[in-house]
Amino acid sequence: MPSNPDTFYLSVSAYRDKTQYPSLAGTSDVLSDDAATDLILEAMMSIDSYIGAGWTPLADDQEFIFPREQDTDSAGIAEIPRPIAIVTRMVADAILLKRPKGGKRGVLPQEISSESNEGHSYSKHSRTIEPLQGFEWWPREAFGYLQKFVRHGGVWAVDQTDELYSN
Numbered sequence: 001m002p003s004n005p006d007t008f009y010l011s012v013s014a015y016r017d018k019t020q021y022p023s024l025a026g027t028s029d030v031l032s033d034d035a036a037t038d039l040i041l042e043a044m045m046s047i048d049s050y051i052g053a054g055w056t057p058l059a060d061d062q063e064f065i066f067p068r069e070q071d072t073d074s075a076g077i078a079e080i081p082r083p084i085a086i087v088t089r090m091v092a093d094a095i096l097l098k099r100p101k102g103g104k105r106g107v108l109p110q111e112i113s114s115e116s117n118e119g120h121s122y123s124k125h126s127r128t129i130e131p132l133q134g135f136e137w138w139p140r141e142a143f144g145y146l147q148k149f150v151r152h153g154g155v156w157a158v159d160q161t162d163e164l165y166s167n
Contacts, residue, residue, distance in 0.1 A: 005063050009044050009080050009088040012036045018089045024096050031096075043091040047084065047146070050135055054151035083145040090139045098137060 010018075012033055016026055025031040031039070048065045058067045058078050067078035131143060 005041075005044075006059070007062075007064075007067055007078050007080065008037075008040055009047065009064070009066060010040055010085045010092070012040065014085070015040060015089055015092060020089075020093050021096060025093075039092050039095060040088060042095055043088045046091050046095075046135075046138075047087055050132070050138075051146060051149050052151065055149075081149075084149070087142045087145045090142045090145075094137055094139060 015036060016022075019025045023030065025036060025039075028036075044064055051065055055065050055068045057065065058069055058071065066080050066084055071079050071081060073079055131138060131140075135143075
């Protein structure tokens with residue numbers, strides 16, 4: 001696992017401030033800074049694997065997709081796009097909830113398809129578009145945030161496309 005990128009998608013302090021589960025990650029007493037950093041790195045790797053290749057990174061030797069060439073402010077300082085920071089928090093929260101606690105694996109709300117309680121039952125309707133395999137555990141909102149970052153299609157592998165057709 002990458003250990004120390006120049007720019008994280010979300011800082012540990014920002015994650016602690018924004019987490020939906022402060023009882024699991026809100027302070028360093030509950031989740032150490034090193035463990036929170038590892039959690040954020042794991043979320044970053046998951047996001048990059050979902051987005052895939054196709055973007056030009058800001059630095060040639062950076063390990064992650066973001067920041068990209070276009071992710072700089074007017075002074076040339078790298079910034080992480082807000083949707084990426086939001087999804088990093090969402091995915092980190094989901095990872096934290098899925099981790100085994102007391103010998104039991106966590107269950108995320110989006111993984112429950114039906115439940116019964118005191119004579120009442122509830123079943124979710126299946127969606128017409130399902131998440132890609134391997135990302136079912138992500139919060140559903142995350143896919144909407146990342147939609148504009150996922151590249152589809154391709155480009156010519158030859159720089160001089162006009163040479164292909166000239167006879």
